[in-house]
Amino acid sequence: MTINTATLAEQLRRMEMFSVLPEPVLQELARKSTIVHADAGEVIFHKNQPARSLYLILSGSAKVHDNDYTVADMQEGACFGELALLDEGPRSMSVTATVPTILLRIDRSAFFDAVGQTPELLQKIVSVLTRRLRFQTEQTLEELRRREVELTGLVEERTAELMRQKEKAEQEAREAEFQRRRAEQSERSEQQFLANMSHEIRTPMNAVIGMTKLLLQKEPRENQLRYLHGIQQSSEALLVILNDILDISKVQAGRMELEWTALQLATILENVRATLQFRAEEKGLALNIQYDPAIPPSLCGDPVRLQQILLNLAGNAVKFTEKGEVNLMVRLDEQQGRRCQLHFEVRDTGIGMSPEQLAVVFESFRQASGETTRKYGGTGLGLSISKQLTELFGGRIEVESSPGVGSVFHVYLSLDIADVETDSSATLDPSAAEALRGLRILVAEDNALNRLVAEETLEMLIPEVRIVNVENGQEALEAVQRESFDVVLMDVSMPVMDGLQATRAIRALPSPICNLPIIAFTASVTKNEINNCLVAGMNGCIPKPFQDAELIGALLAVAPGSSRTSSNAPNPAVLNRLAGGKPERLRKYLQMYLDAVGTSIPKIELALEAGERENLHRLVHTLKPQLKLIGLDETAALAQTLETQILEGATWESLPPLADSLLTALRQSITDVGQMLDP
Amino acid sequence: MKKNIFVVDDDPMFATLLSDYLDDLGIYQVTTFGTGEDCLAQLAEKPDAIILDYYLDSTVAGAKNGLEILxxxxxxxxxxxxxxxSAQEHYGVALRTIASGAVHYVIKDTASFDEIGRYLGDL
Structure with a gap:
């Protein structure tokens, strides 16, 4: 190829944009242009570089590309970068030589030197360029459309792949859900089994313990008294074993909860002594129980469970010690304000344990050896339960021991001083029973012995009480329509018609019979069972075997003229009454409660976060009736307090703690009500 | 013929409970509305009584309150x-609604159903 001004001018004339130029101008432009050589793969200009020149391919080829894809391949005679002559913006595309290539480069300055003095020439070039640009844009768009189609195909392919993966995941989720349901099912049957066992064993136990107690009050002869005490102790021991098994199952299922009420350490220690004294004396052991007099008399905790821990440890000590002594000491390690650090120490001079035995001593279903069970009896669960209970108390348990020397168990607990001096629910206030004078009670219970225990206990406790006995739910339903009662004590499992069915039937009767208080009288005391009772429309629940105080307390709570105890557990009694005994209606109301509170919680959280005082007020305000209707009087009162604070202009900072307590109570109520709907 | 009662409350739980309760009495035909505006649109039916909640904007933002609707x-x-x-035991609110022509002012709680039943019986 010959390159001189004449051939270059000829090349330029073939370009559409320069075809409008007169010969002298073309010649001048050719003279002022530069020849550029580019190797294969060499970048002629980069994207984003300032554009100052137009290029014409004299030989070879080049591609125009954005970094990802090629827009065009250009051969001899093609030109690119025309706009650079008119506008000095950055370039939007890169150009790379695909083979060794020779190009003609015309710079802006050369172009304006040759053409710039003649505006009409410039105008002609601009109009050519505009046409060309439009055409290029269309080409680019076309290319983009083609890419889009390609990409769409790619996307469709990927989507199909994702769908396959999703289907697989769903299949796996269904499988997992199926397994979960099965696990739940088996957990439910386990719960059911526990409830049944509890029922099957507690019912006869109730009769044994209750009737022994009644006989003891009938001035037995001296030798009869001994036998009766024997029966009493054996049945109580049996109850301990049963409770051990039920407790460990509860702990393992994470369903064990402590009750935080006032406890008197002296009373608990006295109970431990009374329980173990006889056994210790039989074996000739000294049982020493001492406590630091500086320990406040009333502390806050679960008295039943603390007693259980101490009885387990001290009971073991007595069991495994043949001679010497068993010491139970309680020290006040430290007191900070209301918080007391207590150290319980149970020391024996018994058979002790080897390091191997110590390592597993707190595990479930393990006694130091298989021999131990045969020789000493027991379930082997006591220490495991004690450890778990101690941890529920937020404390820790430790043990040291040498074989043949003895063992020492340490329990460290932090307990607060209690506000109230005595726990009134545990003791029976005689004036309380007086308030029940003349009460008319219908007792529905299929077991004749239990009926007798209930009747005699009620007659003993309540002056001028009037009792009518029936044997099943059907008879109860007839009795309440025949004569009037103040309260019904209703066994849950009965032949012909059970307590739940009878309750629903009574709630469907016309007013005022449908409002009759009904207390469940049940051997199964699982949370599910209690919920079932409440959902069926019962007002309360007392476990068998019952404590006198529990029975009186439950009667007082529902007896006419007495103020009903408010509680922080949902009580659907009001909703039940409004539902007229129709379970599907009650379910609808409970569901509405869940919907309402479920949507309110996140809104309250948002309002708190955003500091929206008026919004928070409105949300809390609307909740109040729902809380009252579901029987959450305390939570309703909390909402009222919060509302008042907002209205009376309390500082914003003082509101979140109150609102948080409210939110906690609301969340708990969702769980509780949810369980009523789907136990 | 059954008396026609309108219940206007944005709280579906209370509205449903009240509606079920009045239905059970057997002498009322109950229609419920979530906002006062919905109720106003049906006023031509001339209900025998309207039970109207004070706060009505919990679900529909900007809905008019009960006093304006009244x-x-x-x-x-x-x-x-x-x-x-109203869920509010507020003397001022009660006074304003009575002054605006309400015949009774009922606090929303567990006893309100019987109370409303009694008032409707007296009307």
Missing amino acids: QQIHKSYPDLKVIML
């Missing part, structure tokens, strides 16, 4: 009996 009801139908409902 005043609008009485503009068109001065003799229409309106029982006002």
